[in-house]
Amino acid sequence: MNRLTKFSAILLLVACRAMADGNSNFEILANLDKGPGNVTATPSGRIVMSLHQFYQPQYTVVEYKNQKLVPFPNQELAAADSRSALKLDSVLGIRSDSNGVVWMLDNGMRSGVTPKLVGWNTQTDKLQRLIYLPGPIAPKDAFVNDFALDAARNHAFISDPAGGSNAALIVVNLSTGAARRVLEGHTSVIPEPVDLIIDNVPVQIKTTSGNLVRPHIGVNPITEDLNNEWVYFGPMHGHSLYRIKAADLVNETLTTQALAGRVERYSDKPISDGISIDHDNNIYLGDLANNAIGVINPNRSYRQLAQCPRLSWVDSFSFGPDGRLYAVVNRLHRSAALNGGDAQAKPPYYLLQVKALAAGLPGR
Template sequence: MKRITQSCVALLFATFEALADGNSNFEVLTNLETGPGNVTATANGRIIMSQHQFYQPQYTVVEYKDQTLVPFPNKEMVAADSTAAIKLDSVLGIRSDSNGMVWMLDNGMRSGVVPKLVGWNTKTNKLQRLIYLPAPIAPKDAFVNDFALDLNHNHAFISDPAGGNNAGLIVVNLVTGAARRVLEGHASVIPENIDLIIDNSPIQVKTATGETVRPHIGVNPITEDLNNEWVYFGPMHGLSLYRIKTADLINESLSKTELAARVERYSDKPISDGISIDKDNNIYLGDLANNAIGVITPDRRYQQLAQCPRLSWVDSFSFGSNGQLYAVVNRLHRSAILNGGDDQSKPPYFLLKVKALAEGLPGR
């Protein structure tokens, strides 16, 4: 892998005027031969990535180390109470915490297995937590995708776009392993009737009957502020970002109606995938239709930080140990799955470093 440190505009135009328009707000840290899924960075500087299942990778999780990718974990995962090995199937969501745990959300879709949340302790190099998400917590059409971690309340909050109208959030107690499905079918999680069109081509999925349809995907982006007060989320195919107080989300005594009433619309947003947040509550996201990186500032206004042809489906923002903000480019709209069965997605894919407006929490 070749390390690249120039911004897109510097590479394409090499002019001072181009650099002045904001595209110097990111750099390509390295080229990738396989399409990445999500990225996280540990407090001690390790960079861990899932590899997107749409590209049928050999390893579903890898570590970027010495300018190359190595399988992660680097040893077989065995549950503490069992001699059976735990296999990772289709990890997308991945986060790390301040205790040295890397949490991996395995949707199980490649092999049709039960989704699970897996916690790997990087200090002991052992499997520490395994939480299964069976039906009806994760229904038959579940696509558990991304999540936010909250060690203050010992919970994880998972986004599941599912089939669209049954999209919802999954609230997981990391201590007991108990999980609840909440806000299913609520306006804040179901997709809006809008198409995603990138470079003049619509996202299309080929059905079992050979027809092509334009999918509308429900809740996907999700994050929590650094004070563990608000959880922010919204449908991928949606132009609104919502939030709810963490205390309400973990309050099991609230009825469905009461919980739904606690959701508030926060701001406008573009069609977007993964998001992250910094200490000043700037929310970073990929502006998919415009090949751009954007930010929602604390005044609840959206603006672009950078726009470039290289920013071709920017996904999964995550802060590192020294204030770095990482993201990936995976060109999912050119994959066979989202391009009507025609695979036009080619490497290089990218691991990015984004110039953040403020520092964030490593792993978030």
């Protein structure tokens, strides 16, 4: 690094520190010693996070409480070391509904168990619902990752990037437990041939034969507007965000072709992970390649809200009460899984509060 480049980097870091102290669009609420996955907040203000399975955590879901991470819903169920039916194995997607039920999407990949959607009622401190996602709903290469909750229809819409070409959405009726796999292989869910390069280093995985390949991941970010009308989604590795009406997703009379015809391209987007939305339909996301937080405005244009070296893989967003917008930073591209087998990610990871442009709905 030459002197000019080094000086520029120092200036950027100093400016970033000032921004993180409250003079910008984000602040660091907590330094975390474990790599978070996704985050949610209940209407009462409880902050619950999954811990990313790429870091092999002892507990797969935790609550940020009294400035500590404690197992959620309790130590026994959160321990990611069992094949028992109820215990959590590999949770990433996590959302709270308006009744304080925290829904956890367990992909089961650490122990090779059947994926499941688990609802835990924080009001009664009891299991609310347990829904399994067996094949062919979740095929062998499924990686059920994130989801949106539709309170009006009592459904969940799950993103499954799977193997790329067979990426799809999964529609789950939370009342009956019935599930359908839809839009499999559609343009809106499969990855585009674009590489993710962060800080001049490409994201790479090491195959069993020892080769390094650059992964292209399908549908991942997904959210639903607060009127429960439109579901927004798109491939992680892709520059397009799409949407479809929730009413169409739950309509079982539509043929595969008819449903595909209801999908519309909504806007440009950067390569991104989790997303959220506010009352004014601003869509928040992590701009992974640029260490940034961005927003897609209602006029469908994209802009950055903040850029900083500390925003190193902003993975997930969730509104809490009083208009607070939370996000997590986990530096996933420095994990062994995405850094060619070389584990370089180190704490602290972050819990952030982002300055939202409008209020949102707790848990979304």
